[in-house]
Amino acid sequence: MTIALFVLKRLAGGLLILLVLSFLVFGLLSISPGSPVQTLLGTRPASPELIAALNSKYHLDAPFLSQYWHWLGGIVRLDFGQSISVQTDSPVSGIITARMGLSVELALYAFVLVVLTGVPLGMAAGIRRGTATDRGISLFATVGVSAPAFVISIVLLYVFGVTLGWFPVYGAGTGFTDRLTHLTLPALALATFLSAIVVRQTRAATLTVMRQDYITFARIRGLSPARVLLGYALRNSSLPVVTSAGMLIIAALSASLFVEQVFSLPGVGTLLLTSVTDKDVPVVQAVALMLGAFVIVVNLLVDLLGLALDPRTRTTAKGGA
Numbered sequence: 059m060t061i062a063l064f065v066l067k068r069l070a071g072g073l074l075i076l077l078v079l080s081f082l083v084f085g086l087l088s089i090s091p092g093s094p095v096q097t098l099l100g101t102r103p104a105s106p107e108l109i110a111a112l113n114s115k116y117h118l119d120a121p122f123l124s125q126y127w128h129w130l131g132g133i134v135r136l137d138f139g140q141s142i143s144v145q146t147d148s149p150v151s152g153i154i155t156a157r158m159g160l161s162v163e164l165a166l167y168a169f170v171l172v173v174l175t176g177v178p179l180g181m182a183a184g185i186r187r188g189t190a191t192d193r194g195i196s197l198f199a200t201v202g203v204s205a206p207a208f209v210i211s212i213v214l215l216y217v218f219g220v221t222l223g224w225f226p227v228y229g230a231g232t233g234f235t236d237r238l239t240h241l242t243l244p245a246l247a248l249a250t251f252l253s254a255i256v257v258r259q260t261r262a263a264t265l266t267v268m269r270q271d272y273i274t275f276a277r278i279r280g281l282s283p284a285r286v287l288l289g290y291a292l293r294n295s296s297l298p299v300v301t302s303a304g305m306l307i308i309a310a311l312s313a314s315l316f317v318e319q320v321f322s323l324p325g326v327g328t329l330l331l332t333s334v335t336d337k338d339v340p341v342v343q344a345v346a347l348m349l350g351a352f353v354i355v356v357n358l359l360v361d362l363l364g365l366a367l368d369p370r371t372r373t374t375a376k377g378g379a
Contacts, residue, residue: 065358072354076347080133083346084126087339129343138344143336150344154326160230161318161325164248165310167241171249172256179253180260187265195257202254207313211247211320218243228322244321251313252306307356311349 110119120128132139138150145153183195202210219227231240267273276285315327322328326345333341 065362068354068358068361072351072358075354076350079350080130080343080347081126083343084129084339085122087334087337087342088122088125129340133347139340141333141338141341143333143338143341150340153329153341154344154348157324157326157329160323161314161327163237164241164244164314164318164323164325167238167245168248168252168310171245172252175249176253176256177260180257181264183257183261184264184268192261196261199254199257199261202250203258205251206316207247207251208316208320210250211244211317214243214247215320230323240321241323244317244323247317247320248310248313252310255306255309307353311353 118125129139136151138154141148141150141153179195179198183192183199186192215227218224225243226240227243229240231237314325315331317323318325318327319331326348329341330345332338333345
């Protein structure tokens with residue numbers, strides 16, 4: 059019951075954060091240069107009657123708080139409104155759903171690459187501290203963290219797409235094999251940045267764990283190196299990495315915006331950039347809320363996973379609840 063109360067409090071706090079986030083995004087878009095009416099008019103002549111009709115249809119002539127309240131009432135009914143520029147008069151929920159699949163596939167592909175590379179490299183660097191292996195892996199992590207995601211994307215695109223011609227340079231492809239080929243370079247660009255963060259976190263955690271007494275006792279008992287690493291070092295090193303997953307998710311979201319743009323992928327990141335440029339307020343609001351809710355849920359799952367990995371943290375959770 060105590061853990062359930064902890065979860066309920068976290069969810070309530072998350073809803074409050076989403077409310078503040080929606081208000082800030084709505085306010086920033088309202089004061090930014092340009093007007094949605096200009097986008098809605100397109101090449102049509104701006105007659106007073108047409109402008110009045112558009113203002114009335116999309117509630118653009120209402121005061122700021124009235125517009126926000128009208129939009130918030132629709133969100134409560136799971137109605138995110140209609141697009142005013144990306145796909146005029148199309149439901150926002152349908153637009154996001156159509157784009158979400160590709161972004162999820164890219165994220166899963168990159169996540170697999172991060173797990174397969176970041177954790178083993180970080181542990182190898184921590185175990186072989188001060189060696190050439192440690193220095194090489196640390197150099198990779200430093201370069202990966204320092205280089206912006208769009209720079210990594212451009213380098214990979216030029217080397218493996220344009221120069222060598224091994225992978226397509228744009229688009230999402232069709233079918234499983236074609237889609238996998240098209241997403242390889244974007245996933246590598248995203249995974250390079252994220253793996254660098256995971257390597258540094260795992261290395262620091264491994265250095266701490268390998269100095270603990272239970273590792274020494276396990277070796278004295280004659281346990282095999284593989285069992286010491288997998289049964290003791292890996293599990294205890296994983297907690298700091300897992301607890302930093304929230305930071306990784308936020309970094310992945312920001313990086314994916316540029317990665318999708320460089321490789322011309324019609325995902326949620328490209329949709330957000332396009333809708334911000336065109337001042338498509340309903341789409342921007344919906345995407346911002348979706349990303350905010352995603353981060354909140356991930357952070358909650360990370361906390362629960364931390365409780366499962368380290369029972370000592372349950373006391374803290376119960377006290378906080």
